[in-house]
Amino acid sequence: MSTPLISTRETDVLVLLGQHLSNAEIAVRLSISVRTVESHVSSLLRKLAQPDRRALSRHALGREPGASDRPAPGRLPSVLRPDGRPASGRPVAERPGPLLPVPLTAFVGRARERADLAAAMTAHRQLTVLGPGGVGKTRLALEVAADVAGEFPDGVWFVDLVPVTEPDRVAAEVAATLGVAEEPGRDIDLSLLESLADRRVLLVLDNCEQVRDGVAPFLERLLTACPGLRVLATSRSRLLVPFERVFPVAPLSREGGWGSDAVALFTARAGGLGLPPGPAELDGVVDICERLDGMALAIELAAARWPTLGLDGLGAGLSDQLRFLAGGPRADDRHRSVRAVLDWSHELLEPVDRALLRRVSVFVLPFTAGAAVEVAGFAPLDPVAVADGLGRLAEQSLLTAVPSAHGTRYRALETIRQYGAERLNEAGESADVRSRHLGWCLDGAHELVRTADEDGRAGFDVLADELRSALAWAAGRPERRADARRLALALAGAAFERNLLGESQQRYEQAAVLAADGTDAAEALRRAAAVAGCRRLGDEMYRLHRAAAAAALDAGHRAAAGRDLATAATVAVRFAGEFEQAPPAEVMDALLAEARSLSDDSPAGGAALALAEVAVHGDAFGTAPVGPADSCASVPLAAASVTSASTAAVPAPDVVARAERAVALARRAGDPVAESAALDALAGAWSRGGDAFAAAAATRRRIDLLRTLPQAPAVTHELLDALATGIGNGFGVGDLEWAGRCAGQLAEHRLLVEAGACARSWLLVADVLAGRVEKALETGDHLLETWERIGFQRSFSLGPAAAAVAMVHGLRGDHEARATWLALAGRAGTPKHSHGYEAVFDAVVLLHHGRPDAALGRLAARPGEAGTPVSSFWLHWSVVLRAEASVLAGRPGAREQLDAARVAVAGNAAATAHVDRAEALADGDRERLLAVVAAFEAADCPYQAALTLVLAGGDHTAAGERALAGLGFAPPGTDGLRLP
Incomplete structure (x- = not known):
């Protein structure tokens, strides 16, 4: 074959x-x-x-069936339950993770320490390998991690904290290494904890001492929440966390003379350079190792000089440099030997190479020769001297050459980098070099923003820690505040493009603090608010808009402050479901009054104020309460009730007029973001009145307006909200194709690639209504995994999705599965607000099984809930199903129900087909039923088309049952309802 x-x-x-x-x-x-x-x-x-x-x-992978799926060290696979369904807890980057760094030289000695540390790993959850710089902590930790990797089926992950300059970024660095993406509305710490909660993982954290204040609380949270996690840390000082077990690393043993670990290391490294010590020189090597106190870094640096200096040269050099052992009062006993070797190595360099070594110490990440030229290439260094000097420093083990896809990069060990920084200060060059480094970072940051594509995102990953380091330096110097602000803004924009929304907001707020005047501060705060909107953090949006108003007022810009206050009021109503606690009514009234007192008569001011008035007093948005972790936009409600929705209601004319006025003013002001918000208010006003077509038209205008604009944070926030609303509007008017397109665009948006539960939920509902059942059930399984991962938090979007899956199982006759998903829908949906979808889906199942009386009862409001609102998303479905159930149940007044339903859903092809079917059944008109089949097929409703064939009776029943079976549905129980 x-x-x-x-x-x-x-x-x-x-x-x-x-x-x-x-x-x-x-x-x-x-x-x-x-x-x-x-x-x-x-x-x-x-x-x-x-x-x-x-x-x-x-x-x-070329495996036979049944072969082990255990990944290589560093990979975390998806964890499956015995039934094959994903277990709770988010998979950590189901892709190859970073393997343990592979040293270029063999590990020498420390057999006892290696065995003891490996044994301690089985007894303790967190071990800190403790010792001075250069003692060999990292090498020992890497060897032991490799030794015990087989005990951690979910992987061994190595995180170097050297590039991290801010303690509060420890979690972000770990998350980036593990491939855990930031999710809108959730802290990266929480995503990381949930990702590792049920995993057996070894996490190796290297160089913890410089960010100990960030590592300690992070580890305490991590170890408390993740019982299967083990942490192996290296540090120069204890981390002081409850789970910590300290494993001190002493200098290499010199006992045994020629057979000691220290001599073995020196011999191995010197031998690697092609000239191992001979037997006659071993006593001298023993003496050198003794004088170096067995410090691994010092021994390796000395061994690197062996081929050129030999025993006599090394002995003389160390003797001459011993006066530098203390290195001043900043050094303690543990650091003296390393400092001695570094001092000695430094003195052996030519002056130009000394200058280069200290200048490149400002780089926290591997750097290119070109970067070194820009930062370090000034007198006495020219570009040629920089390029040659990098090679010489690498030859002397003071720099390491690191091959990469974009050419050779250079890096200094942290101890050497810190030593170079001290020399830079002593030379009085620190300000000049760091200023040049800052300029280089600014150029790089702006280039990242300009090339905001996949290559740009990769560039951000390479450059980000460098930018953060430069920003940390510049932010603390008054004379550099302007540059620091520019870098913070550039870093904020680049972070947004990289989907690091939390950092983007943080940097915009930092730029506001660094701003020289209130005007610039207010603009940065508005951008921060927009990013907070993308994160679904309503409280943060509100806070930041009010802060922007205060900054603008300080700068004397009353009109701008008025617009910010009006926007804050609008946010508090429009996105109330995204607040932990929305402001009370009296606060909103006071805020709106203050906004009026500050606003001017400009189109921009008028638009902001008009929108705020519609929000606060016009009730145009009327959003459903949504949990703060919900990743979906808030959705407007219709005013019509289940029992009274026989015709479309009409919204208050003044609300529509005020919303239209806000739209016109925003357009005159040339502000598409404000215009989008005003169109949302207009759509909400029509939706609350039950006019799904007018609401859909306003939303279409909104999406068309936003689609072609550059995706800055404010535009992105509006577009995500508009697409989510467009999905529901598509359901409401029977345009399932448009609803599916909106859902697809939402699901594929770059901000939702990792956290698209809302988008996938609405895609599932669209698939169910369109009859794409198998795809919907597969999506349902993925959503269940997501819902478990976020801790079963309620969501406006997950409720309808779970109810839709329950409907599919009901149509299939799997009542046990239906009951399970109905229970999930009850837990997933926002409390007290089904907005009609549960009744609609239940009625479809009841009608399928020939129970129109039960369907009619399900569509009636519960006692005492006659005013229960039905979202315009579901209003048409509720109206036509109730009318159809009345006909099939033989209820008096069924004809009047049909007539009213036809008026209410005029223009909705799918809903009109339901009315036509019910009327044809009432009249016994088989030919008209067959025409309805074609109408359902044209409306992309294959299930309803097949069911109509069954109801047509005669020879058509068998064809309809075959079509239903092809969709995976059980034979309908409609024997007494179909035509003879």
Whole structure:
């Protein structure tokens, strides 16, 4: 049998499946949509005759079925329960993680310490390998981590904290290493804790001492929440966390003379350079190691000089440099030997190389020769001297050459970098070099913002810690505040493009603090508020807009302050569901009054004030309460009740007029973001009145306005909100194709690649209503995993999705599965606000099984809830199903219900087809029923088309039942309802 032809793109997807990447991660890696990835996976399953995704992964790796799926060290696979469903806890980057760094030289000695540390790993959850700089802590930790890697099925991960200059960024650095993405509305710490909660992982944290204040609380949270986690840290000082067990590392043993670990290390390193000490020189080597106190770094540096200086030269050099042992009062006993060797190595350098070594110490990450020229290339160094000097420093082990995809980079060990920084201060060059480094970082940051694409994001990962270091230096110097502000703004923009929303907001707020006047501060705070909006943090948006108003008022800009206060009032109402605690009514009234007193008669001021008045007093938004962790936009409610919604209600004319006035003013002001917000108010006013078509039209205008704009934070926030609302509007008017497009665009948005629960929820509902059942059930399983991961928090979007899955199982006749998903829908939906979807989905199931009386009862309001609102998203479905159930149940007044329903849903093709079907059944008109089949097919409702065939009776029943079976549904119980 010939092997099926697999395309190049399918091959790419197959390789990434073998690396345990999710569809979203594959989409990002290959710059294609998630839907395209799903299509390729389905094609591969068919072509390779594999039963499931895991089998494809094994195929990609060349494994036989049943072979172990354990990944290489550093990879965290998806954890599965016995039933094959993902367990709770978010997978940590289902892709190859960073393997333990592979040293270029063999590990020498420390056999006893190595065994003892490995044994301690089994008894203690957190070990700190403690010792002075240069003693060999990192090498020992790496060896032991490799030794015990087999005991950690979910991987061993190495995180170097040297580039981290701010204690509160420890969690972000660990998350970046583990591939845990930031999720809107959630702290990265929480995402990380949930990712590791049920994993058996070894985390190696290197160089903790410089950010101990950040590491200690981070580890305490991490170890408390993740019982299967072990942490192996290296530090020069204790971390002082409750779980800590200290493992001191002494200098290399010199006992035993020639056979000691210290001499073995010297001999191995010197031998690696091609000239090992001979037997006659071993006594001298023993003496050198004694004088170096067994410090591993000092021994390695000395061994590096062996080929050029020999025994006599080394002995003389050390003798001459012993006066530098103390290095001044800043050094303690533990550091004296390392400092001695560094001093000695430094003195052996030519003056130009000394200058280069101290100047490149400002780089916290591996750097290129070009970067070194820009930062260090001034007198006495020219570009040629810099390039030559880097090579010489690497030859003398003072720099390490690191090959990369973009050429050779250089890095200094942390001890050497700190030594160079001291020399830089002593030379009086620190301000000049760090200023040049700051300028280089500013250029790099602006280039990152300019190239905001996949390459730009990769560039951010390479440069980010360098930018943070430069910003930390500049922010503390008054004469550099202007540059610091520029860098903070650039870093904020680059972080937003990289989906690091928490840092983006932080940097915008930092830029506001660094601003020289209130005008610049206010603008930075507005951008911070927009990022907070993308994070679904309503309280933060409100706080930042009020802070922007205060800054503008300090600068004397009363009108701008008025606009900010009006915007704060609008946010408090429009996104009330995203607040931990929304401001009370009296605060809103006072805020609106103050905004009026400050505003001017400009279009911008008028638009902001008009929108705030509609929000606070016009009740245009009327949002459903949403939990703060919900990743979906707030959704407007309709005013019509289940019992009274026989015709579309009309919103208060003054609310619509005020919303339209806000739209017109925003357009005159040339502010598309304000215009989008005003269109949202207009859509909300119509939606609350029950006019789904007018609401959908306003939302379409809004999406069209935003789609072509550059995706700055404020535009992005509006677009995400508009797409989410557009999905529901599509349901409401029966345009399932538009709803699906909006859901697809939302799901594929770069901010939701990792955290698209809202988008996937609405995609699932669209798939269910359109009859794409298998795809909907697969999405449901993924959503259940997401919901478990976020701690079963309620969500406006997960409730309808769970109810839709329950409906599918009900139509399939699997009542046990339906009951399970109904229970999940009750837990997932926002409390006391179903907005009609539960009744709609239940009624569809009851009608399928021939129970119109029960369906009619389900669609009636519960006692005491006659005013229960139904969202315009579900209003038409509720109206037509109630009318149809009345006909099938033979209720008096059914004809009047049909007539009223036809008026209410005029223009909604799918809903009108329901009315036509009910009327044809009432009239016994088979020919008209067959015409309804075509109408349902045209409206992309294959389930309803098949059911209509069954109800048409006669020879058509069998065809309808075959069509239903093809969709996976059980035979309907409509024997007494169909035409004879």
